Amino acid sequence: MSLSVGRRLSIRSMIYVAGESIPFFWPMRNFIHHNPLHGLEDLPFEQAVQEGRRLFHGRVFLRRPDYQRYIEQGKVDSDDLSAQVAAFVAERETIPGIDLQQCLMALLTQTENKVVFKRSIASVADIQALVNGLPLPAEKEFTPGNLVQYLRHELLGDRPVYDAIDALYGTGIASELDELVIKSCLDFFDEGQSVWSMPGRKRGFFRAWREVANRNIRLYLRGMHIKDILAVDDTPEGVIAHVMNTLGIPEDRWVHYFTRELAQLHGWTGFIRWRWNAKNYHWSKTYPADLTDLVAVRLTFALALLSKRGRKNIATSTFTLEQAIENKTMETYLRYELFGKRIVPAMAKSVEQALARGKDSQIEKVFHKYIEFKRQHEAGVQANRLLTLAARVDQVEALRS
Structure with a gap:
């Protein structure tokens, strides 16, 4: 394999552009810190910090208890915070019976953890049913097609291939x-x-x-x-x-x-x-x-x-990853849940045993059981968080209506 001079320069140019996001303050003789977003200064601030979070795996904001402590200490003006929340609420569609201003202020100043729970299976209808004390609806919004799309988004794209392999096989x-x-x-x-x-x-x-x-x-x-x-x-x-x-x-x-x-x-x-x-x-x-x-x-x-x-017969490229997602969707999903550390703990042992045995019939059986279990789990966690917040502001009945 021999590349032309133009081709070699093209690859060098790509790497030069790729490295622009990485700051190069060195050596640090006078200061004990430097700006990690230096290479992203051409972006709007909010976009730059999110890109920095993605690249450097850093936390964009302080923990919520830190901000709440600043409010108690008078370092954050409560009236100014309330005014900013009011301005935010004014630009949003109203929800009948819900005082969004009161809910958000309680969330910011009284609640330690965020109310939104990351979900991949449960639907809004599932959450609403559990909020109202009802069983999950028989109709599911989740489909095999959605699962394939979800796995492609999580495992392909700009993610390094070995990182995706680690998330599927724990390598x-x-x-x-x-x-x-x-x-x-x-x-x-x-x-x-x-x-x-x-x-x-x-x-x-x-x-x-x-x-x-x-x-x-x-x-x-x-x-x-x-x-x-x-x-x-x-x-x-x-x-x-x-x-x-x-x-x-x-x-x-x-x-x-x-x-x-x-x-x-x-x-x-x-x-x-x-x-x-x-x-x-x-x-x-x-x-x-x-x-x-x-x-x-x-x-x-x-x-x-x-x-x-x-x-050892595992996927090692985007080609084989795509084949695994398309042809062994259920196995790939269970692997991603287990080795990607997303597994619902109560079913970890069953999933691990099914994958170790490698029998398609067993994997399919555990998959369907796991999907329903995770659907119930995600909807339950989200419903409980919403009800806890609503209880703080005495709006439980409004939430259920």
Whole structure:
């Protein structure tokens, strides 16, 4: 495989754009903190913080009890808060019998947890029935088609393939991948503190790492055939293109996919971005490295780990993930519930046993039972939260009407 100069530059441009969201404040000589949204300053604030939450897995707001404590301490003006809530309510459609202003103020100032419960199966009709003390309606809004759409949304898209595999099989690839990449970065970016540093560093990060990886017998003994991947091309861009095509990632999603990969270890990504831009930095001039090198190393490790797991007959690409979602929908859903840590605890043992046995008839039986159980659970939790809030403001009867 040999890429043209134009193709290589195109891949480098994609990675450059993908890395723009990752801040590169380094080194921090004068301040003890930095702005994690620096790379998102071109976006509106609300959009930037949500993108930051998605990329860096951070919390956008303080916990609600913190705000409630500020109200008690007078750090938040209650009258101003009430005025803002009133303005919000004025723009919303009224609900007969419900004082929305009173409900929201109670939610903000008296309730520790949010009232909305994330649900995937229960419908509004299910919740309303339990609010009124009635059994769940016989008619279900949930359909197999909805389930396929839900799984595609959760497991495909910009989500790294290995992350989706971990959520279906509990393989732990993501943590193992991070450890391998961190060790490679420590070996290459050492600035004289370590007893041993990676040989051949003057050739650049990817080329130096490639020489070491090709001779690393420990990786081979761990079942990682990295040498086969690196034999495809001797450039980082060529390896990146090979891995992305093997994983089945459409090219129009490469930039977003690269961003997710770079954000996994955003500290190292930010450091490498800073290092590459600091042209007069001694270590950067002596041992060059950029984000393309980092992405190539990370994707090579990722494909090797996925190929290793693939020998155990599990999905390892978007192609096989799509096949699992379409052809083994019930099994895929139960796997996502169990290994994605969404399982209703009371049925965890039954689901785990059915998946371990691997019999389609048993999986189907447990699936239908689980769906009804989860429907009841989701509707019950949401109904109880609504009733608790309504009781605080003496609006239970209005909620039930």
